Amino acid sequence: MGDVITMFGRKKKPYAPWEKYYTKEELNVKVPEISIYQLIEESAKKNANYVALEYMGKNITYRQFLQLIDRCARAFLQMGFGEGDIITICMPNTPEALISFYAINKIGAIANMIHPLSSEEEIKNYLQETSTTAFIMIDVCYEKVRNVINDTSVKKTIVVSAKNSMPMLLGIGYMVTKGYKVKKPKRNDRYIYWNEFMLKGYLYRTPVVVKSNPRTPSVILHSGGTSGNPKGILLSDYNFNALAEQVRTVFKGLMPGDSILDILPNFHGFGLGVSMHFPLSVGLKLVLIPQFNAKKLDELIVRYHPAVLTGVPTLYEAMMSNSGMKHVDLSCLKYIVSGGDSLSIAMFDRLNKFLKEHGANVRVLQGYGMTESLAATAASHDGCYREGSIGIPFPGNYFKMVYPGTQDEVAIGEDGEICVSGPTVMIGYLNNEKETNEVLQRHKDKNIWLHTGDIGCMDENGILYFKQRLKRMIISSGYNVYPQHIESIIEQHEAVLNCTVVGIPHPYKVEVAKAYIVLKDEYKAKWSVRKSIEEHCKKNLAKYSIPYEYEYREALPKTLLGKVNYRELEKENGKD
Numbered sequence: 001m002g003d004v005i006t007m008f009g010r011k012k013k014p015y016a017p018w019e020k021y022y023t024k025e026e027l028n029v030k031v032p033e034i035s036i037y038q039l040i041e042e043s044a045k046k047n048a049n050y051v052a053l054e055y056m057g058k059n060i061t062y063r064q065f066l067q068l069i070d071r072c073a074r075a076f077l078q079m080g081f082g083e084g085d086i087i088t089i090c091m092p093n094t095p096e097a098l099i100s101f102y103a104i105n106k107i108g109a110i111a112n113m114i115h116p117l118s119s120e121e122e123i124k125n126y127l128q129e130t131s132t133t134a135f136i137m138i139d140v141c142y143e144k145v146r147n148v149i150n151d152t153s154v155k156k157t158i159v160v161s162a163k164n165s166m167p168m169l170l171g172i173g174y175m176v177t178k179g180y181k182v183k184k185p186k187r188n189d190r191y192i193y194w195n196e197f198m199l200k201g202y203l204y205r206t207p208v209v210v211k212s213n214p215r216t217p218s219v220i221l222h223s224g225g226t227s228g229n230p231k232g233i234l235l236s237d238y239n240f241n242a243l244a245e246q247v248r249t250v251f252k253g254l255m256p257g258d259s260i261l262d263i264l265p266n267f268h269g270f271g272l273g274v275s276m277h278f279p280l281s282v283g284l285k286l287v288l289i290p291q292f293n294a295k296k297l298d299e300l301i302v303r304y305h306p307a308v309l310t311g312v313p314t315l316y317e318a319m320m321s322n323s324g325m326k327h328v329d330l331s332c333l334k335y336i337v338s339g340g341d342s343l344s345i346a347m348f349d350r351l352n353k354f355l356k357e358h359g360a361n362v363r364v365l366q367g368y369g370m371t372e373s374l375a376a377t378a379a380s381h382d383g384c385y386r387e388g389s390i391g392i393p394f395p396g397n398y399f400k401m402v403y404p405g406t407q408d409e410v411a412i413g414e415d416g417e418i419c420v421s422g423p424t425v426m427i428g429y430l431n432n433e434k435e436t437n438e439v440l441q442r443h444k445d446k447n448i449w450l451h452t453g454d455i456g457c458m459d460e461n462g463i464l465y466f467k468q469r470l471k472r473m474i475i476s477s478g479y480n481v482y483p484q485h486i487e488s489i490i491e492q493h494e495a496v497l498n499c500t501v502v503g504i505p506h507p508y509k510v511e512v513a514k515a516y517i518v519l520k521d522e523y524k525a526k527w528s529v530r531k532s533i534e535e536h537c538k539k540n541l542a543k544y545s546i547p548y549e550y551e552y553r554e555a556l557p558k559t560l561l562g563k564v565n566y567r568e569l570e571k572e573n574g575k576d
Contacts, residue, residue, distance in 0.1 A: 012445040014400060014421065018392035018462025021384045026249045027395050031242040031423055035211045036218060037106040039241050040280050041066060047256045047283035054259075054304075055095050055288045056166045062283070065099070068198075072103035073208045075201030076134070079156060083108030083211070086130045086220070088154075090114050090123070090137040090145075092290035093262050095165040096194055098276065100136050100158075101266070105218055105237070108211035112220040112232075113267040116141055117543040124148035129232060129430065130220060136160065139182050146185065159185060160194045162290065214238045217427055221269050223371040223480060230485055232430030233371050235269075242423035243273045243374050244281040246394035250365075250381050251308070251335055256283030258307035258334070261300055263289045263315065264478075269375030270339045274367075275310045284308070294318035298325045305332040312340035312478025313347065314508055316364075320354050330360035339367045339376065340478035341510055342466055345388050366390060368466055371480075372439065372450055373397075374424040378464055390456075390464045397422035398447070399464060401457055407443050410457075415467055418456045419449040426450070472566065474503035474511050479544040481513055483566075486547065489540045490515060493533050495523035500556055500564045501547065504573040512548035516556055516569055 044062040052065040091097035104111040185191040214237035264271030368390035369376040380391030401416030410416035428436035455467040474481040483501035490499040503511035557565040
């Protein structure tokens, strides 16, 4: 069968019938063996005068973007941070978040990306787990952070305000209407504000040494893993640059200056890899949306005329329901991408009809992936679409289906666990060798395969079909919600005997979490305890993970083996 010599390393080549849908040139694309920063540096030099970022009406060119990254990198070095340090970013989509991300990479440090809506306990755990030394946060997180920062190894916290990169008048308006309400820390040895931080970089003149090994960890993203338990996922420069090259082979016809609405958050693999790193690598303009409101999507499209729109199914559901979209022209779109969850066939057809009615000459591109493979490994692009399919692997990626719990392949067309191999597969889980070895396995072909925990099949042409997830993950508005994690938090409450969480259908969010709770006998008559449990969840869970409903029962249904029968609870709520 030959050897894989591009985008994969020299290994025995797996079965790949889908390669006929690609040209020889597309299959021979090579991943640059450079850092994440260096790839963007190359792009910035080619596209120096094009706009890299637009934020609230303020433009930053690629030349300016590169200068800001360099200044930020120098500021980190001046403060004593450098190669091997783990620096956590807790930010929405703002220029400061992107500048910090690439600056951290430039100095050889590791960027740990976390959700600004994370709870106090989650933030503390993220910082402790990674031994974070520097922390970059949006100021609205201060009230949560101040209660836990002393229990971490953080030496310096850099505080960013939403107004920092706004045009002057807009910044004044923000402070008058919202900013004055935000509690902020006093400047001291632990806290420093963004402008003061960047001034340190301006004054620091020592040359910045660029990271040299693109195969070592550079980014940590957080996911439930294939088992549903929260984990830090280690990703390399090579992973990110490979994804950028793969997407480039599929997204043809994009030109420097074309814009993309950067709606998906930067702490998510899809948002970080597909909506941020790839566009910047080819000279596109990122229109940063720090707080997305689906009701204003029509205004954003009319104002920016995006060539690329990336989102999750709930975003597109909201778009089709938005009365303001009635007369919006979508002919500007060259690509529209849906990820985070699979589209139903009915919604896929409805969305494509909507696009056509609004002048778009494109069909929605549906992707498949997971954070362990940097969120995107396959897509249903032109020429390989089949109803209900997730398309074919990106060039350099390989798929096969095995009997769950084994390395034995199933027959073509038969359902099995999806395994993925390729240049975007993670290095491993942070501080978790056992689960890393369970998920990343070397097969007989000598290649490393990621066992996804998902069920799917592949036809004789290599077209892929996703069936279901083996793990109990709930996908709500594109966010991964992990029932086991919610259960563990709720069962920490003194009044709770046991708890089970299931996903229930929701008209816009697709699914939301519902908690079934059994109280200890001494608390059953105390109605105030229910309010207490809800407050406990608000304090210890991210906003998107908080149960949408709570139901109290005397007992939970059990299987014959004595385990909680969560599938029975799902059926009660209309799930098959």
